[in-house]
Amino acid sequence: MTSTSPRDLVGVGIGPANLSLAALAQPLPGLDAVFLEQRPGFDWHPGLLIEGARLQVPFLADLVSLVDPTSPWSFLNHLRARERLFPFYFSERPHILRAEYEGYCRWVAERLPALRFGHQVDAVRWNPRSELFEVDYGQVDAEGGVEALGRAHTRNVVLGVGTEPYVPEALRPLVGAPEVAVCHAADYLAHRERVLAAGHVTVVGAGQSGAEVFLDLLRHRPAGRERLHWLARTEAFAPMEYSKLGLEHFTPDYADYFHALDEPVRDRLLPAQWQLYKGIDAGTIAAVQEELYRRTLPGGWPDVVLTPGVRVRTAGWLSGSRVELHLEHARQGLRTCLATDAVVLATGFRERPVESLLRSLDPYICRDAAGRPRIDEKYRLVLAREIAATGRAVYVQNAESHTHGVSAPDLGMTAWRSATILNAVTGTEPYPLPRRTAFTSFGLRERAASRVPSTRGGGAVALTPLVDGV
Ligand SMILES: Cc1cc2nc3c(=O)[nH]c(=O)nc-3n(C[C@H](O)[C@H](O)[C@H](O)COP(=O)(O)OP(=O)(O)OC[C@H]3O[C@@H](n4cnc5c(N)ncnc54)[C@H](O)[C@@H]3O)c2cc1C
Structure with missing residues (x-):
């Protein structure tokens, strides 16, 4: 060494x-x-x-x-x-x-x-x-x-x-079995041909990646024989908050305010703000609706089911390459099963x-x-x-x-x-930062006078690698 x-x-x-x-x-x-x-x-x-x-x-x-x-x-x-x-x-x-x-x-x-x-x-x-x-x-x-x-x-x-892809407990048994066409949305393009070729496809999850995968499948399945299900746990295929003042939640001013809140308050607040980061961009929702509408032009409805408010309770294999999803609609108090040939898990990412x-x-x-x-x-x-x-x-x-x-x-x-x-x-200020970044004044406390850089973490010297040459 x-x-x-x-x-x-x-x-x-x-x-x-x-x-x-x-x-x-x-x-x-x-x-x-x-x-x-x-x-x-x-x-x-x-x-x-x-x-x-x-x-x-x-x-x-x-x-x-x-x-x-x-x-x-x-x-x-x-x-x-x-x-x-x-x-x-x-x-x-x-x-x-x-x-x-x-x-x-x-x-x-x-x-x-x-x-x-x-x-x-x-x-x-x-x-x-x-x-x-x-x-x-x-x-x-x-x-x-x-x-x-x-x-x-x-x-x-x-x-x-x-971040890394997240799969809820109930759906984990499906992942990794080579005989079934099941993938996380993070790997969608690698599995796309197989998923597109499947008889019936289910997309689980109505965040941005779920919407993008659903739209891509919809656009590339034959009209009238789409055979697509899109299931969302959320109450609606909800748009992402994108109003001009809503966007100020993505400013340093808001991050400062949030950081200063008590831990239990922060923990309650973050999930309540899901529509700021978990919804679907309005343009993608419009593109989905437009594609669905275009498919009604010859008469009839596309063979597509879009259902929000549904939770996948458990999942397993039927026979060979078929998958069975056990679904629950809490508002209706109903349970049912869905047999499908391919599943795309658009179930999000975690730190x-x-x-x-x-x-x-x-x-x-x-x-x-x-x-x-x-x-x-x-x-x-x-x-x-x-x-x-x-x-x-x-x-x-x-x-x-x-x-x-x-x-x-x-x-x-x-x-x-x-x-x-x-x-x-x-410990210097190579990048001076503005003191104010939002029109909204978050909270009632006075705005911090300045963002002063802290003391220097040390001088500049070279790292010598033990093995290679980082
Ligand atoms: C599909 C998708 C689209 C997104 N689009 C947007 C968007 O439009 N706008 C927006 O604001 N946000 C978007 N996000 C959110 C976010 O900005 C991105 O996830 C972004 O990639 C985060 O960057 P990152 O550098 O933190 O992490 P990552 O991009 O995940 O990069 C982390 C890197 O660390 C590497 N790594 C992990 N562990 C180790 C280790 N032990 N040793 C060495 N390397 C390691 C990984 O291989 C990876 O390359 C999107 C997220 C996703 C998933």
Whole structure:
């Protein structure tokens, strides 16, 4: 084992959140940062890059623009580099295609020198003697096998490990059986041909991905013989809240307000705001209705059932490749069974658990009444005094819904959160942030006078890898 010089910052995971951090960190002189990603290259929700699907936020919610529109890593600069500014200007579509956003992020990822793909982080530890974090990783080959092990030493860690597909307990028996066409929406495109070819298809879940999958299936099944069911647990195929003032829930002002609320209040509030983040974008609802209507033109109704208010109680196999879903409509007090040939589980995503990654940090992590990590207003885990006193920190991106509210996974907060982290890590203010971001005054307390960056987490020195060369 060679001796190592510590980095200022090691990022774990390279999705949009840590890619934004890497992009904003890149021009900062003396800041020594490296970002580790387990996948072989940048990949953003590949199973849901359905043709025509658009971002739910305008392009200004790119990796950098909402804090630094002059950054070379902006979406507009990407368009300039690709000589596509004029066509984009005339398209007048601020909500860009999802595939286009992925292409833009890939363009940035291919140009930032601090990114290391094929590096899976297994553990983050605190070394009290060196007063540094140790980040253990494995270098992963194309088949997912670990080729070599390494360790990085760093003053700060930023976890940006994102979300993972969620399947409710009742539906778990269906997953992974090769003989049945059942997949999570996250893997939809990989299974699309098989699902499209099935006799009868059921989509479970009425969030945005459920709507997009249903629309794609509807558009590609034969008219009059669609044989499609779309089941929603929610009371309606509800639109996402997208009013101008409603959108102010996705501002730093609201996140500050939410963060200052008591824990039980936050826990009650977040699920009550489901329509801010769980509904369907109105354009997708309109496209579904339009496609259904178009199919009535020859006369008759499409062979489609859309039913909200339905819960799947249990699920199992009938024979061979058929699936049986046991359904319940609580309002009616009715139960029934549905036999189907393929199921797409559009049952959402959950924050990826970090317990195993942080196991050895556990004694230092301060937790709330529900056992979740406490996270301060600068996205730092609240750690025991022993670590906190050193100025070192573990930051999280997109794992703070319980402390910061609905905006945690929103791409519109990505650049702001990255800038907040960089301001705190450097102890200077490379990215001055506005004091006010919303017309709404959330709560009755006085607005904070300023957002002052915290003390610097340490100087800039190089990380020496044990095995490879992160
Ligand atoms: C289909 C879909 C569409 C969305 N569209 C929008 C939208 O239009 N607007 C919006 O505001 N929000 C949207 N979101 C929500 C959110 O912005 C995205 O989920 C976004 O990808 C979050 O970025 P992230 O970097 O936090 O996580 P991710 O994109 O999930 O990236 C996390 C990365 O960390 C890596 N990783 C995990 N563990 C490790 C480890 N131990 N070692 C190394 N690497 C690791 C993963 O491989 C992954 O690449 C969408 C979400 C989904 C699922």
